[in-house]
Amino acid sequence: MVQSTASTVDDWLRAVDLKRAPILARVRDLALKHFGIETESMRYGMPAYAGDAASPAFAFNSQKQYISLYVSPRVHAIFAEALSGLDAGKSCIRFRKPEQVDLDLLDRMLAHTVRLGAVSC
Numbered sequence: 001m002v003q004s005t006a007s008t009v010d011d012w013l014r015a016v017d018l019k020r021a022p023i024l025a026r027v028r029d030l031a032l033k034h035f036g037i038e039t040e041s042m043r044y045g046m047p048a049y050a051g052d053a054a055s056p057a058f059a060f061n062s063q064k065q066y067i068s069l070y071v072s073p074r075v076h077a078i079f080a081e082a083l084s085g086l087d088a089g090k091s092c093i094r095f096r097k098p099e100q101v102d103l104d105l106l107d108r109m110l111a112h113t114v115r116l117g118a119v120s121c
Contacts, residue, residue: 003045012047016062023067023098027060030103034058034110050113055120057113066094067101070121075113079105091121 006012009028016024028047032040035049035058042048048056059070066087073091076083082105087094095101 004042005045006042009040009042009047012042020062020067020098023101023103024060024062026103027067027069027101027106030107030110031058031060033107034114057121058110059121063094066096067098069093069095069101069106071109072113072116072121074116075109078112079109 004012004015006015013021013025013028031047031049039050040047041056043056043059046059046061048059050057056070057072061068061070070092076088076091076093083093087096
């Protein structure tokens with residue numbers, strides 16, 4: 001699933017690979033914990049949270065080869081040491097296997113995103 005046409009995150013989750021669905025649901029739970037349900041939307045074919053109309057503060061996707069998490073470059077820089085050794089770009093963190101997703105690290109990163117008011121990933 002590269003770019004979904006789902007109109008809701010629930011529909012999107014029903015369409016993802018069954019092996020990835022549990023971890024993606026947990027990623028969503030963390031996003032809702034930090035941003036709230038009122039900020040949830042589908043942008044660019046993936047779940048997105050907070051931010052302005054053009055740029056969400058956090059988003060995630062189930063790509064062909066990866067689970068991708070998109071965070072603000074500001075937050076990404078704060079956690080550069082924790083992200084070393086991972087497949088990570090300026091604002092994207094990629095995991096080949098669902099069990100590699102570090103939910104504790106993501107929880108801390110999302111808390112910082114909210115605290116900093118970071119609005120663009």
